[in-house]
Amino acid sequence: MRNNLLEHLPFSYGGARAMRKAAMAFALICLGAQGAFAGSLRILAFGDSLTQGYGLMEADGFVPQLQRWLERREAEVTVVNGGVSGDTTAGGAARIAWSLSPDIGAVIVTLGGNDMLRGLAPSEAKANLAKIIEAVQGADLPLLLIGMQAPGNYGAAYKAQFEGLYAELAQDYGTLYEPQFLGALGQTPTEALVWMQEDGIHPNEEGVLKIVEALGPRVLELADMAAPER
Secondary structure, rough: OOOOOHOOOOOOHHHHHHHHHHHHHHHHHHHHOOOOOOEEEEEEEEOOHHHHHOOOHHHOOOOHHHHHHHHHOOOEEOOOOOOOOOOHHHHHHHHHHOOOOEEEEEEEEOOOHHHHOOOOOHHHHHHHHHHHHHHHHOOOOOEEEOOOOOOOOOOOOHHHHHHHHHHHHHHOOOEEEOOOOOOHHHHOHHHHHHHHOOOOOOOOOOHHHHHHHHHHHHHHHHHHHHHHHH
C-alpha cells in the first residue's frame, strides 16, 4: 500500500487541507496588491529540460506556449515553470517538497528522460516518481503524469519496463495520465526529426507547439479537477 505523507503529521487530513487553504489565502492577500495571480489557478509544470525550454527562446518554450494556448481558451490558469535542465527523477524527488508552495493548485509531472539517457534502472525511476506523486497528493493537489518514450539502445526489456512504469503509477495512484510527452511528434525518430532541434532530443519551436496542442486538453482536465479547491 502507498504511504500517505499526511499520515505521519500530527493533525488530520481535513486539518491539513484547512491549513493549506489558509496558507494559500494568506499568499493571495500578500500578492494581491501586485495583482500576481488573483483569480488564477497556478499549475506547476514539474520536469526537466523538456519543460524548462532548453535551446529555445524563452517565449517558445513549453510553458510559455502552453500559457498562450490556455489564454486563447480563456482559461484562468497560470503555468509555473518548474523545469530544471538535466534533472532526473531522483532530483525531482529531492526538490518536490519545496516546489509545492502554497499558491500551487495542481501539478504536471514530466520526468524520466534523463534517467533513460543515462541507463538508470526503471525500478529506481518508478520509486522516485512515486515519491513525487505522494508528495503532490499529500498536499491534496491533482496531478497529471506524462510518460516518456524510451530509446531502444538498452534493449526491448528496458524499453518496455521504463515506458510501462508510468501507466502503472497512474493506475496505482489514480492520477490523470498521458502516455508520451513527445507523442505528437510521431512514433519513429524519422517522423519526429523535422520537429526536433539539432541534438535530436529536444523539440524545436514548431515541435513544442504540436506538443502543446496535444497536451492542452489534458491540462484543462487537470484544471477542472482543481476547480473545487479554488
